[in-house]
Amino acid sequence: MAPNSSKFLERFGYDLLLGSIVAFYAFMVPYTKVEESFNVQAMHDILYHRQHIDNYDHLEFPGVVPRTFIGALFVSLLASPFVLVINLLHLPKIYGLLAVRIVLGCVVLSTLRFFRVQIRNKFGLQVEAFYIILTAIQFHMLFYATRPLPNILALCAVNMVYGYWLKGNSYAALSCLIFATIIFRCDMLLLLCPLGLEFLMIKSISFCGALKRCIGVALLCIGLTIFIDSILWKKLLWPEFHVFWFNSVLNRSSEWGTHPVHWYFTSALPRSLLAGYPLFLLGVFLDKRVLPLILPVLCFILLYSKLPHKELRFIISSVPMFNLSAAITANRIYNNRKKTFWKLLYLIMLGLLLISLGCTIITFLASYENYPSGYALKELHRIGRLSNSDEQWVHIDSFSAMNGISRFCENDFPWRYSKEEDIPLKELRLRNFTYIVNEHPVIDGFDCLFSVSGFSRLRLHIGFPPILVVTEPKVYVHGNSENMDLLHKNWPGC
Numbered sequence: 224m225a226p227n228s229s230k231f232l233e234r235f236g237y238d239l240l241l242g243s244i245v246a247f248y249a250f251m252v253p254y255t256k257v258e259e260s261f262n263v264q265a266m267h268d269i270l271y272h273r274q275h276i277d278n279y280d281h282l283e284f285p286g287v288v289p290r291t292f293i294g295a296l297f298v299s300l301l302a303s304p305f306v307l308v309i310n311l312l313h314l315p316k317i318y319g320l321l322a323v324r325i326v327l328g329c330v331v332l333s334t335l336r337f338f339r340v341q342i343r344n345k346f347g348l349q350v351e352a353f354y355i356i357l358t359a360i361q362f363h364m365l366f367y368a369t370r371p372l373p374n375i376l377a378l379c380a381v382n383m384v385y386g387y388w389l390k391g392n393s394y395a396a397l398s399c400l401i402f403a404t405i406i407f408r409c410d411m412l413l414l415l416c417p418l419g420l421e422f423l424m425i426k427s428i429s430f431c432g433a434l435k436r437c438i439g440v441a442l443l444c445i446g447l448t449i450f451i452d453s454i455l456w457k458k459l460l461w462p463e464f465h466v467f468w469f470n471s472v473l474n475r476s477s478e479w480g481t482h483p484v485h486w487y488f489t490s491a492l493p494r495s496l497l498a499g500y501p502l503f504l505l506g507v508f509l510d511k512r513v514l515p516l517i518l519p520v521l522c523f524i525l526l527y528s529k530l531p532h533k534e535l536r537f538i539i540s541s542v543p544m545f546n547l548s549a550a551i552t553a554n555r556i557y558n559n560r561k562k563t564f565w566k567l568l569y570l571i572m573l574g575l576l577l578i579s580l581g582c583t584i585i586t587f588l589a590s591y592e593n594y595p596s597g598y599a600l601k602e603l604h605r606i607g608r609l610s611n612s613d614e615q616w617v618h619i620d621s622f623s624a625m626n627g628i629s630r631f632c633e634n635d636f637p638w639r640y641s642k643e644e645d646i647p648l649k650e651l652r653l654r655n656f657t658y659i660v661n662e663h664p665v666i667d668g669f670d671c672l673f674s675v676s677g678f679s680r681l682r683l684h685i686g687f688p689p690i691l692v693v694t695e696p697k698v699y700v701h702g703n704s705e706n707m708d709l710l711h712k713n714w715p716g717c
Contacts, residue, residue: 237336237339237351237355238332238336240355240359241332241335241355241358241359241365242328242329242332244359244365245325245328245331245332245365245368245369246325246328248365248366248368248369248587249321249324249325249328249369250321251587251591252366252587252590252591252593252594253317253320253321253324253597254594254596254597254598254627254628254629254632255320255370255371255594255597255627255629256593256594256625256626256627257624257625257626258372258536259370259371259372260286260624260625260629261281261286261290262290262294262295262298262371262372262373262376263320263323263371263629263630263631264279264280264281264284264629264630265279265280265281265290265292265295265299266295266298266299266302266323266371267280267316267319267320267629267630267631268280268281268630269292269295269296269299270299270302270303270306270319270323271316271319271630276454276455276457279455280630281455281456282457284642287469287475288462288465288466288469288470289452289456289460289462289465289466290373290462290466291373291406291407291448291451291452291462291463292451292452292455293406293407293447293448293451293452294371294373294376294406294407295371296451297330298323298326298327298330298371299323301326301330302319302322302323302326305322305326306319306322306323309322315634316630316631316632316633316634317601317631317632319631320629320631320632323371324369324370324371325369327368327369327370327371327375328368328369330379331368331369331375331378331379331382332368334378334379334380334382334383334386335358335382335543337382337383337386338382338383338385338386338389338543339351339354339355340386341385341386341389341390342354342389342547342550344389344390345389346547346550346551346554347554349554349557349558350547350550350551350554351550353549353550353553353554353557354546354547354550356550356553356576357498357499357502357546357549357550357553358543358546360497360498360576360579360580360583361495361496361497361499361542361546361579361583362495362497362582362583362586362587362590363494363495363535363539363542363586364495364539364542364543366587366590367536367539372536373407373408374407374408374536374537374539374540375536375539376406376407376408377403377407377408377411377540378539378540380399380400380402380403380407380411381399381400381403381411381414381540381543382543383395383396383399384396384399384400384403384418385543385544385547387399388418388516391427393422393427393428394428394432394433394436396418396422397415397418397419397422397428397433397436397437397440398436398440400414400415400418401415401437401440401441401444402440402444404463405441405444405445405448405463406444406447406448406463407463408463409463409464409466409467409470409471410470410527410537411540413522413523413526413527414519414520414523414540416526417518417519417522417523417526418519419433419437420519421515421518421519425515445461448461448462448463449461470530470532471530474530474531476530476531476532477530477531477532478532479532480532481531481532481533482531482532482533484528484529485528486528486533487524487527487528487533487538488524488528491533491534491535491538492524492538492541492545494535494586495535495538495539495542496542496545496546496549497575497578497579497582497583498549498572498575498576498578498579499545499546499549499579500545500549501575502548502549502550502552502553502572502575503517503545503546503548503549503552505552506548506549506551506552507548509551509552509555510551510552510555512551513547513548513551516544516547516548517544517545517548520541520544520545523538523541524538524541553572556568556569556572557569557572585681585688585690585692588692589678589681589692590678592676592677592678592692592694593626593677593678594626594627594677595626595627595675595676595677595697595698596619596622596623596624596626596627596628596660596675596697596698597626597627597628597632598627598675599623599627599660599673599674599675599698599700600617600619600623600627600628600632600660601632602673602675602700603617603658603660603700604634604638606712606713606714607657607658607672607700607702607709607712608637608638609637609657609706609708609709610708611708613637614636614637614638614639615637615638615639615657615658616639616640616641616654616655616656616657616658617638617639617640617641617656617657617658617659617660618640618641618642618643618646618651618654618656618658618659618660618661619640619641619642619660620659620660620661620662620663621642621644622661622662622698623660623661623662623698624642626677626697626698628660641656648663648666648667649667651666651667651668651669652666652667652668652669656703657702657703657706657709658672658700658701658702658703658709659700659701659702660698660699660700661698661699661700661701662697662698662699663699664696664699664717666701668703668704668705669701669702669703669704670701670702670704670710671699671700671701671716671717672700672701672702672714672715672716672717673699673700673714673715673716673717674696674697674698674699674700674717675696675697675698675700676694676695676696676697677694677695677696677697677698678692678693678694679693679694679695680693681693696717699717702714
């Protein structure tokens with residue numbers, strides 16, 4: 224048994240480590256944000272409404288741009304046996320959300336494992352170990368791994384790209400990247416172009432061969448997405464083309480905020496890589512194999528920086544390759560740690576790793592407090608069920624829907640939910656709502672029953688811990704003032 228256990232840990236130990244961190248994040252912060260809403264609602268509808276497309280959420284709330292159902296269909300198919308067991312046990316639907324998120328996390332980690340195995344084959348066991356250490360102490364990669372964002376679905380394909388790249392299979396790498404570009408994120412074109420150019424320059428592909436492969440894969444992917452998404456959207460549609468037109472041609476994404484050109488290099492990458500940021504930059508000078516690997520990824524970020532609207536998740540697919548450069552640097556420093564100059568670098572590296580771990584813990588604590596409406600609805604379900612058998616209508620405003628509430632958070636009869644938008648506060652009393660989950664503390668015709676606090680800011684503190692997470696009331700749950708059965712309950716108060 225002992226040799227078998229040792230062999231199992233040797234083979235899957237790193238996967239268990241990363242998987243346990245991913246699962247911890249998912250269970251501790253089960254709710255989702257507006258950025259994830261399309262795929263979350265799509266997974267819910269596929270699992271619970273199945274073939275009844277008229278009941279799907281996206282037909283009522285289509286969003287700014289259409290998105291593909293392919294990722295949601297794939298994850299839902301894998302998660303369906305677990306959701307079936309959850310339904311048989313009559314557990315709340317929030318467990319279904321955890322099921323699809325954990326399944327997605329496993330898909331992400333399986334593609335990351337493919338990349339990691341190629342790292343071990345090409346650079347050795349120690350580089351692989353440092354790669355795992357750096358990934359484990361970074362927050363964003365593993366926290367996002369279970370979040371059904373289009374960027375994370377694209378990341379799965381990009382991890383395969385990196386793996387095939389190290390393996391020397393350039394055509395397979397291009398095929399995976401074309402799939403990611405056409406199906407999930409059109410902005411992967413900004414990685415496809417410099418990577419394809421590098422492959423041509425080093426003659427790992429021929430121009431004619433690459434052209435045939437790219438056209439063939441592109442046509443297959445376009446046909447697949449148009450076939451599936453046209454059925455589910457009930458109109459002829461290629462979702463990512465609409466996204467490309469909206470973001471790149473019309474440049475409408477800037478309506479959601481802008482950042483300066485340097486933001487990815489001065490804010491997003493330092494926060495996502497932490498200790499890996501200076502290490503990956505140093506890797507360019509320490510190992511001649513690094514520059515050809517990170518150059519196309521750097522070009523991707525430079526090209527992306529031209530778009531005014533920027534978010535960290537847009538460049539999350541660059542993190543695995545930058546971590547490889549950082550791991551090569553860390554390995555070089557470790558191997559030379561007994562030499563005078565390198566010993567200083569080694570001590571600095573250890574300090575950076577500890578600081579990174581502290582930053583990850585603080586970021587997690589802040590993120591834990593960043594989904595207030597999910598916790599508000601959970602508490603309402605716990606306290607608010609009335610003794611009569613009438614329907615209990617809950618109105619959820621836009622702020623609450625964007626900060627933790629999804630269809631997976633809803634319960635069965637007698638609970639009913641409305642996400643109707645643009646209702647003036649003064650008109651809410653004219654509707655037949657039992658409860659209101661809202662960002663406003665005072666609403667005419669309703670009594671404030673309790674509030675839930677959310678993340679506000681970080682504050683320096685003299686003592687331990689040196690940084691504190693400051694929260695403030697973000698979401699308020701109100702009850703209809705005319706419902707005496709409701710008002711007689713023991714509410715926490717506002």
